[in-house]
Amino acid sequence: MTHSGPELMPETWSTNDPVLSVRNLHKSYQDQHVLRGVEFDIRQGQVKAVLGPSGSGKSTMLRLMALLEPADDGEIRLRGRRIGVREKASGAVALPERELAKERRNIGMVFQKFNLFPHLTACRNVMLGLTSVKGIHHKQAEEQAMAMLQRVGLSHRAGHFPSELSGGQQQRVAIARALVMNPDVLLFDEPTSALDPELVGEVLDVMESLANDGMTMIVVTHEVRFARRVADEVTLFDSGVIVEQATPDEFFDNPQHQRTRKFLSHVH
Ligand code: ADP
Ligand code: MG
Numbered sequence: 001m002t003h004s005g006p007e008l009m010p011e012t013w014s015t016n017d018p019v020l021s022v023r024n025l026h027k028s029y030q031d032q033h034v035l036r037g038v039e040f041d042i043r044q045g046q047v048k049a050v051l052g053p054s055g056s057g058k059s060t061m062l063r064l065m066a067l068l069e070p071a072d073d074g075e076i077r078l079r080g081r082r083i084g085v086r087e088k089a090s091g092a093v094a095l096p097e098r099e100l101a102k103e104r105r106n107i108g109m110v111f112q113k114f115n116l117f118p119h120l121t122a123c124r125n126v127m128l129g130l131t132s133v134k135g136i137h138h139k140q141a142e143e144q145a146m147a148m149l150q151r152v153g154l155s156h157r158a159g160h161f162p163s164e165l166s167g168g169q170q171q172r173v174a175i176a177r178a179l180v181m182n183p184d185v186l187l188f189d190e191p192t193s194a195l196d197p198e199l200v201g202e203v204l205d206v207m208e209s210l211a212n213d214g215m216t217m218i219v220v221t222h223e224v225r226f227a228r229r230v231a232d233e234v235t236l237f238d239s240g241v242i243v244e245q246a247t248p249d250e251f252f253d254n255p256q257h258q259r260t261r262k263f264l265s266h267v268h
Contacts, residue, residue, distance in 0.1 A: 013080030019044050019216050020065060020107075020185050025074035027060055034060050036240035038074070042185060045214040049227035049248075051263065052237030058220045061237070062187045065218070066109045067100050078106060078184060105133060108178030108186040112194050114170045116162040122149060122173045123158040129181050148176035152206050168199030172206055179210070186210070188219040224267050228252055236260045 018041040025038040034057045042048050052058050063069045065076060067083065076083055083095060083103045095103070116125045126145035130136040136144070149155045152172040162170050171191055178186055188207065192200040204223060208230050211217060221227060227234050227248060234251040236243040236259065244251065244260045255261050 015044050017080060018042055018077070019046075019079060020218075021075075021077045022061075022065065023075040023077075025061070025064060025076070026072045027057075027064060027069075028072055034240050035064070035071075038240070038242060040235070040242060042216060042218055044216055046233065047211045047215075047217045047219065047231050048233050048235060049231035050218060050220045050235045050237055051222070051224070051227065051267075052220075052235075052243075053263065056238050057240040058237050059189050062109065062189050062218070062220060066107045066187055067104045068109075070094050078103060105129075105181055106184045108181060108183035110171070110174050110178050110186065110188045110191050112190045114162070114167070114174045114194075116170055116173060116177075118162050121159050121161055122154060122165065122169075122176075125162070125173055126177045126180050129177065134181070144180055145176070148180040149173070151179065152176045153202075166199055167195045168202045171195065171203045175203075175206055175210075179215075185216040185218065188217065188221070190220055190222065192221070192223060222267070224252075236263055238263070 020042050022038055022040040025035050026033070027035040038061055040061070050058055050061075060069075064071050081103075083100075094100070117128070120128065123142065123145050126148055127138075127141040130141035130144060131138060146155060146158060149158050152175055154169060154172055154176070157165060157169055162173070165173065175191075191207070192203050195203065200223070204226050207217070207219065208226070211230050219227075219231070229248075231248055233245055234248050235245045236251075236257070238259055244255060244257045246256070251260070252264065255264060
């Protein structure tokens with residue numbers, strides 16, 4: 001398999017263009033067609049909330065965007081660069097693994113289940129990507145990790161292991177771990193769904209403060225109030241396609257699609 005040079009060249013990209021852009025994205029598992037032509041754009045500093053029923057393909061979309069799995073067809077661009085995606089029509093193929101690994105650093109992901117290393121302290125968890133992926137020296141990595149832990153309000157827990165932290169604290173460590181890599185975009189996959197209700201607020205507060213600082217974020221969530229307050233745009237995802245995209249006011253108060261009205265009648 002070869003790819004033609006120009007397709008991999010960084011193309012002209014301006015800050016008004018989407019940071020991350022997805023076209024005609026398809027993914028199947030066995031005979032189940034999970035993503036059916038997803039089209040999605042996010043601009044610098046934008047916060048997009050993605051709502052949708054369980055099983056509709058939201059996590060799959062994020063995993064593909066984060067380059068954790070290959071698409072079957074379609075295109076993903078990061079700052080205008082076409083990254084790691086097949087396109088049946090043009091014959092373009094996925095980037096080689098080495099290139100993929102490089103691009104992955106630019107896309108941060110926060111999972112529902114935190115996924116921290118249990119044998120490493122909070123600080124070590126945050127440092128790991130810096131030392132192992134970016135090759136930054138221990139001392140400097142530690143400083144950056146401590147600054148990020150402070151950013152999420154956890155510098156006093158830096159020496160604690162995940163088992164010594166609450167779920168909300170663990171998720172804030174996971175956010176610090178993603179942030180410290182300085183990604184172009186941060187993807188959240190139901191970041192508060194595994195938390196006890198009383199711990200949800202501290203995580204949403206950190207996310208809101210990142211949004212206010214201009215972080216580019218895609219947030220898959222069931223937290224309707226958060227979506228309404230923080231997102232610039234709200235998206236309804238259903239059966240592997242995007243059904244509706246609108247500002248929060250439009251989305252919640254004047255949805256255009258019957259499917260959205262039905263979904264909202266269940267969550268309100
Ligand atoms: P959501 O996040 O919206 O709940 P998912 O993206 O997790 O939806 O899943 C969409 C569908 O794809 C589900 O039916 C799920 O069972 C299926 N699916 C997701 N990942 C895999 C996988 N690795 N192997 C097989 N089926 C999968
Ligand atoms: Mg999911």
